[in-house]
Amino acid sequence: MTAIISVRNVSKTYNTGFKALDGVDLEIDRGEIFALLGPNGAGKTTLIGLVCGIVNVDDGKITVDGRDIVDDYRAVRSLIGLVPQELTTDAFETVWDTVSFSRGLFGKPPDAAHIEKTLRSLSLWDKKDARIRTLSGGMKRRVMIAKALSHEPTVLFLDEPTAGVDVALRKDMWAMVRGLREEGVTIVLTTHYIDEAEDMADRVGVISHGRIILVEDKVKLMRKLGKKQLTLQLTSPIGRIPDSLAAHALTLAGDGSELVYVYDPRETEVAVSTLLDGLSHAGLKLRDLHTTQSSLEDIFVDLIRETA
Ligand SMILES: Nc1ncnc2c1ncn2[C@@H]1O[C@H](COP(=O)(O)OP(=O)(O)OP(=O)(O)O)[C@@H](O)[C@H]1O
Numbered sequence: 001m002t003a004i005i006s007v008r009n010v011s012k013t014y015n016t017g018f019k020a021l022d023g024v025d026l027e028i029d030r031g032e033i034f035a036l037l038g039p040n041g042a043g044k045t046t047l048i049g050l051v052c053g054i055v056n057v058d059d060g061k062i063t064v065d066g067r068d069i070v071d072d073y074r075a076v077r078s079l080i081g082l083v084p085q086e087l088t089t090d091a092f093e094t095v096w097d098t099v100s101f102s103r104g105l106f107g108k109p110p111d112a113a114h115i116e117k118t119l120r121s122l123s124l125w126d127k128k129d130a131r132i133r134t135l136s137g138g139m140k141r142r143v144m145i146a147k148a149l150s151h152e153p154t155v156l157f158l159d160e161p162t163a164g165v166d167v168a169l170r171k172d173m174w175a176m177v178r179g180l181r182e183e184g185v186t187i188v189l190t191t192h193y194i195d196e197a198e199d200m201a202d203r204v205g206v207i208s209h210g211r212i213i214l215v216e217d218k219v220k221l222m223r224k225l226g227k228k229q230l231t232l233q234l235t236s237p238i239g240r241i242p243d244s245l246a247a248h249a250l251t252l253a254g255d256g257s258e259l260v261y262v263y264d265p266r267e268t269e270v271a272v273s274t275l276l277d278g279l280s281h282a283g284l285k286l287r288d289l290h291t292t293q294s295s296l297e298d299i300f301v302d303l304i305r306e307t308a
């Protein structure tokens with residue numbers, strides 16, 4: 001796959017003297033859903049602002065679809081749809097007008113069918129004649145998404161798109177985002193709901209203190225850094241782990257009634273089966289057992305802790 005966005009050695013220092021980005025290199029593949037994760041203040045919105053030309057680049061080079069974002073600003077901007085983190089809409093306009101006007105800003109001819117499709121896909125059709133100020137916060141956020149899609153962008157940036165959106169509508173929103181990807185739109189999103197990134201993203205990037213600390217295919221990342229935990233519930237509690245089981249990295253939990261074994265899922269199942277054999281040799285009987293696998297959130301929290 002070829003990169004549609006290329007960020008090369010980009011740094012940004014705000015005029016307060018704060019260095020928000022420090023030597024960022026990042027490539028976004030055409031047609032992927034890329035989740036940019038990081039704690040508050042890590043630099044996610046700054047990076048998006050740079051690519052969209054809202055924040056000036058101090059150092060480095062950014063291209064979108066092969067075009068330099070500074071030299072070819074207008075062409076680049078028309079390829080991009082941005083749903084900003086901060087809600088900015090004209091309170092007195094109607095939903096229909098604001099979304100239609102937004103399309104016009106990018107020099108696209110009016111297309112009522114496209115606007116209707118967009119509003120329907122965001123469950124906003126029944127609000128098309130409502131003034132923005134009469135909408136709820138979650139509805140306003142969806143209007144921002146409709147605006148960003150009004151000119152049929154090739155790349156869509158969603159900066160915290162689901163903040164303040166209820167669970168049911170969030171699901172609909174993600175279904176719509178998947179639909180856009182099917183149509184070939186590249187999507188870059190940020191979210192503090194890591195489970196959404198786990199669900200949606202093809203690749204994940206983690207940013208911390210203005211530096212990209214990891215970019216990885218989501219499935220590979222979860223395989224590489226994910227841990228599995230096997231919990232063995234014993235029929236009767238034990239005071240200590242038998243010496244014969246010392247070779248296995250076990251911990252005693254649940255007041256002696258549970259043995260917990262954390263292992264790397266890439267290890268062969270031999271480790272688990274030797275452990276189970278060892279248990280039966282030691283005369284321990286199992287009431288039940290279950291495994292859990294670490295989530296993207298667990299991996300993310302560990303990564304951020306390591307770089308804090
Ligand atoms: N206009 C600005 N002037 C000065 N400093 C800024 C400005 N915008 C952002 N910053 C600083 O740059 C850093 C990165 O901010 P940014 O908004 O990019 O973070 P973020 O990763 O999007 O965080 P969040 O998860 O809270 O949205 C923060 O320390 C912030 O205070």
Ligand SMILES: [Mg+2]
Binds near residue numbers: 044045046085159
């Ligand atoms: Mg932000």
